[in-house]
Amino acid sequence: MSGTSSTLRPPSDAVAPVRHPDAPAPGELLGAHYEHCFGCGGGQVHGLRLAARAGEGVRITAEFTVQTAHQGAPGLAHGGVLASALDETLGSLNWLLRTIAVTGRLETDFVRPVPVDTVLHLEAEVTAVAGRKIYSTATGRIGGPDGPVAVRADALFIEVKVDHFVDNGRQEEIQAAMNDPDQIRRARAFEVNP
Numbered sequence: 001m002s003g004t005s006s007t008l009r010p011p012s013d014a015v016a017p018v019r020h021p022d023a024p025a026p027g028e029l030l031g032a033h034y035e036h037c038f039g040c041g042g043g044q045v046h047g048l049r050l051a052a053r054a055g056e057g058v059r060i061t062a063e064f065t066v067q068t069a070h071q072g073a074p075g076l077a078h079g080g081v082l083a084s085a086l087d088e089t090l091g092s093l094n095w096l097l098r099t100i101a102v103t104g105r106l107e108t109d110f111v112r113p114v115p116v117d118t119v120l121h122l123e124a125e126v127t128a129v130a131g132r133k134i135y136s137t138a139t140g141r142i143g144g145p146d147g148p149v150a151v152r153a154d155a156l157f158i159e160v161k162v163d164h165f166v167d168n169g170r171q172e173e174i175q176a177a178m179n180d181p182d183q184i185r186r187a188r189a190f191e192v193n194p
């Protein structure tokens, strides 16, 4: 059984998403947007280290290998970890729009159990934009990019100003990210158009 609540259905005045002209080319790896991100950063020992790649249009593909630290039941991935992988993949889409946005709502279907050591093949796309609201959807397959769907999600991201992070984040990390001499890394930590 699956379903999407009405808040995740785009309104009638929603428009198609527009890929930013400076978005990474299709096939290009995005790399971590922030070293300490649980989803993609290399600085988190038990993080997902999810590797996302730009697709055509406003689409992303990504891979995540389930590690022993990601278990819920013995030998199986924790559902919250799988939701994180979907959230991270969906969040990466905003880099193709060059819009700063955070997850407002994430609805997840867990369709098949995902064993440790499995590579989860994720695909996500933005389906519509209505003002600050960005509607997107994702699937995660096992056994290969064309394998059966194990997880799927629909999400609503809300566009925010960079102040969202500056005002709410812990000062220690905000300052460290802002003091990074690398302009691109500094911009990507906050998902800002450099």
Ligand SMILES: CCCCCCCCCCCC(=O)SCCNC(=O)CCNC(=O)[C@H](O)C(C)(C)COP(=O)(O)OP(=O)(O)OC[C@H]1O[C@@H](n2cnc3c(N)ncnc32)[C@H](O)[C@@H]1OP(=O)(O)O
Binding pocket: 007, 030, 031, 032, 033, 039, 087, 088, 090, 091, 092, 093, 094, 095, 101, 102, 103, 104, 105, 131, 132, 133, 156, 158, 160, 188, 191
């Ligand atoms: C390579 C680099 C990649 C970068 C890759 C980055 C990956 C990062 C990881 C993935 C992303 C995350 O996990 S982000 C972290 C998790 N998310 C968060 O921490 C967000 C916490 N929530 C908030 O801060 C806030 O609630 C906001 C910003 C979402 C919304 O607050 P706001 O700015 O005051 O806006 P508000 O007026 O309430 O809402 C604006 C419109 O959105 C609707 N709306 C707001 N929230 C919801 C909701 N939950 N469900 C339905 N609808 C909602 C409202 O009804 C309204 O519609 P209308 O009246 O206009 O019609």
